[in-house]
Amino acid sequence: MMVLLINLPGESVRKPEEHCGLAFLKAYLEARDICTDILDAYAKRLSITECLSYIMEWLKQDDNCYIGISPFVTSHENFIIVGEYIKRISPSAIVFAGGHYASLNKEYLLRTYGWLDAIIVGEGEISLYEMLINPFNVNVAGVYRRGLEDKFIKRERIKNLDVLPFQARYLTPNELEGQPFAITTSRGCYGECSFCSISSFYKLNDCIKQTFRSPQSVSAEIHRLVDDYNISSLKIVDDNFFRDKSDDFLDELVNELSDLEISFRLSARPNDITEYRAKKLKELGATVIGIGAESAHEDSLRLFNKGIDISYSDRAIKYLSDNGITCLVNFIMFNPIIDIDGVLENCLFVEKHMHESLFHRINSHLWIRTTDPIVDKFVELGLCDRQGFPYIECRYKNKEILRIREIFDIWCNHNMKEYYADADILMANGIVGNKHIYEHYKKMLEQDVEILKDLVMMCKENRLEQDGEKYVRKCMEETK
Ligand code: B12
Ligand code: SF4
Known part of the structure; x- marks a missing residue:
């Protein structure tokens, strides 16, 4: 049996981090002699095409393949692309999902996507292992399985x-x-x-x-x-x-x-x-x-x-x-x-x-x-x-807030990469010892606060629509 666990591709200006959930599952399965690979397309900054090519190569290794995906709210579209692709090129592969997004939306996802065989609900280790070692038509606690939806039983948490x-x-x-x-x-x-x-x-x-x-x-x-x-x-x-x-x-x-x-x-x-x-x-x-x-x-x-x-x-x-x-x-x-x-x-x-x-x-x-x-x-x-x-x-109670937000987004999006180039270092290591970077970061933050306060004032003076966007574009010109 071969297991592949996937963290889907996603765009981020942030530096990569491990997916601890998948890392825990790998360790748990491997301690029980189940060979488990992780494809972390998010951390490795792979495109969806690169992700699909990896999966195609991986599927060539064995007929008894289990592929688990850990979708996030932000990777819903890639989840569908990857799931459909796997079932198309390898109909016998078992495709399942787990994690917050899949667990909390289990009914909708299983009902809507025919290629999805099961969802591991909540904490994953024991439910996944038991699903793998039992025949696929058997009901296992914590596994919301196609055809056995109404028999679903909760899996207790690992207390220690x-x-x-x-x-x-x-x-x-x-x-x-x-x-x-x-x-x-x-x-x-x-x-x-x-x-x-x-x-x-x-x-x-x-x-x-x-x-x-x-x-x-x-x-x-x-x-x-x-x-x-x-x-x-x-x-x-x-x-x-x-x-x-x-x-x-x-x-x-x-x-x-x-x-x-x-x-x-x-x-x-x-x-x-x-x-x-x-x-x-x-x-x-x-x-x-x-x-x-x-x-x-x-x-x-x-x-x-x-x-x-x-x-x-x-x-x-x-x-x-x-x-x-x-x-x-x-x-x-x-x-x-x-x-x-x-x-x-x-x-x-x-x-x-x-x-x-x-x-x-x-x-x-x-x-x-x-x-x-x-x-x-x-x-x-x-x-x-x-x-x-x-x-x-969701509608905003106060439409002007939404407008401030839209205009302020124009400003923030124009130098988001620059902001996180500093912020990521500071968030990882702290301000102490990084004074230089902090000063540059703080200048950007000060400017953000100033601009947002100005937009708030324009709103109070009823001139946000007339002047807001022009003002932000001018600020962008000046920082070039
Ligand atoms: C560290 C962290 C990050 C890191 C690392 C992300 C990562 N890939 O894990 C970084 C900063 C990169 C990050 C980014 C994002 N994160 Co984040 N992150 C976390 C945080 C704080 C800890 C994750 C963790 O390590 N948990 C501990 C492990 C052991 O638990 P776990 O991951 O839930 O895994 C267990 C089960 O869920 C299950 N499981 C999980 N996946 C799978 C898959 C399969 C196949 C199976 C069988 C089981 C299974 O089994 C695991 C073991 O029991 C969580 C909060 C939390 N505590 O979960 C938020 C959290 C996971 N992040 C969240 C979000 C929204 C994001 C972003 C979308 C933010 C954004 N807007 O960009 C991105 C998406 C990144 C991505 N695609 O990987 C949400 C997810 C909500 C959702 N419904 O999708 C959470 C829950 C925070 C929250 N409360 O809103 N994040
Ligand atoms: S419940 Fe509140 S305090 Fe607890 S992790 Fe979520 S946001 Fe943080």
């Missing part, structure tokens, strides 16, 4: 992640173009943000919100990475690094890794960053910590079901910066309910923190997937008729 083998390392440091390896210490998050798929995804298994690895297991994997690759930095890709109110995991991990010098980046909820934890994170070697501030506008935070107000983000940024840790603030500038003063509050928040923090490009807006819990709120507010797939169409 220490039982899993360490994820496979299928990309070389060269292929990662300087990005650090990724590692997970937990899966899931106790939060219930209405725009996020994490909690809906793991509910497809059961109601356990977060599962963990022990500090000893995490430390053993990191020591192995140091031995094998001599690494000096790592990215922890947990949804939320912190577990509960206890500091034990962090304290123990710091002890376990005290013989190494590794820099880390990770993500956490703002309310989980305390003064004590910020100090401990510094001891661990943390250089960059992402926090989900999301918005400085109170009504938007309530809509997002964030469960905290913006003061938690202010404090988290302070604690981190007091300890020389760069804070990467995840922020959603525009959303369908925000008003003009809300956008201004957002601008002022960015302005207040841009001297010690990093932001993704601030033209970010809320992307709403059909399966996000927030959709119900928009329907209630009369802003959505549940049209569109995989993203749902």
Whole structure:
């Protein structure tokens, strides 16, 4: 039996990263003697044509082929192209999919695409393995299989992640173009943000919100990475690094890794960053910590079901910066309910923190997937008729916000590559030691804030339509 796992091609100006999900599946299957290849067309920046040629060559190896695809909301079209292609050139191959997008849309996808044989719902390791070792017409927990749809049973989550083998390392440091390896210490998050798929995804298994690895297991994997690759930095890709109110995991991990010098980046909820934890994170070697501030506008935070107000983000940024840790603030500038003063509050928040923090490009807006819990709120507010797939169409309450967004996009898109050329380095390594790059990055961010504030003012003075686009084009001319 041969298994191929595919991360589809997709366009991105960002540097490549490992697909930990596929890397975990490969390690799990190979520990059970099932030969598993990964085609990460996204990370290797392959075109769809190159991806199809690889698949054609791969299929020549064996008749007993299983091909699993990990589609994202953004790769829906390539998912269809690849799936149809495989079934056309090799009708006996079994084609299945897994991950957030496939799991959350399982009924629609299996009903619509005849070439798709099954969807692994939720956490993948055990369900996939059991699907492979059983005859294909047998019902297995966690597998939503064509012909057995009404017999679907949920797969329980793996409660102790220490039982899993360490994820496979299928990309070389060269292929990662300087990005650090990724590692997970937990899966899931106790939060219930209405725009996020994490909690809906793991509910497809059961109601356990977060599962963990022990500090000893995490430390053993990191020591192995140091031995094998001599690494000096790592990215922890947990949804939320912190577990509960206890500091034990962090304290123990710091002890376990005290013989190494590794820099880390990770993500956490703002309310989980305390003064004590910020100090401990510094001891661990943390250089960059992402926090989900999301918005400085109170009504938007309530809509997002964030469960905290913006003061938690202010404090988290302070604690981190007091300890020389760069804070990467995840922020959603525009959303369908925000008003003009809300956008201004957002601008002022960015302005207040841009001297010690990093932001993704601030033209970010809320992307709403059909399966996000927030959709119900928009329907209630009369802003959505549940049209569109995989993203749902939503009307903006205030049409002027949409216009500001469109005009501001023109500005941001003209130098997006330049922005991320700096931002990617800073987001990977932090501001400390990269002052030069940070100064250049900050100039761009300052200019973004200025331009957005000007657009807001034009809107307040009722001259956005007349002057907005002209103004942005002039700014673009001046920066040439
Ligand atoms: C690190 C990360 C990235 C990295 C690496 C991406 C990657 N290829 O994995 C980067 C920065 C490149 C990235 C980019 C994007 N990401 Co991202 N990312 C994450 C993050 C934070 C961690 C992923 C991870 O390693 N998880 C840990 C592993 C163990 O879990 P897993 O990937 O879910 O895999 C398990 C199961 O899902 C399942 N499984 C997954 N795939 C498959 C496939 C098969 C065949 C099977 C059987 C099972 C299976 O089995 C795995 C083991 O149990 C997640 C949040 C999260 N925690 O998942 C978001 C997340 C996966 N990203 C998301 C999005 C939207 C994106 C982008 C589309 C963003 C954008 N607009 O460009 C791109 C798409 C990139 C791409 N095509 O690869 C969404 C996906 C939502 C969706 N419905 O599609 C997530 C869930 C965040 C969120 N809550 O919105 N991302
Ligand atoms: S805190 Fe982050 S990972 Fe947790 S539910 Fe909210 S957005 Fe998702």
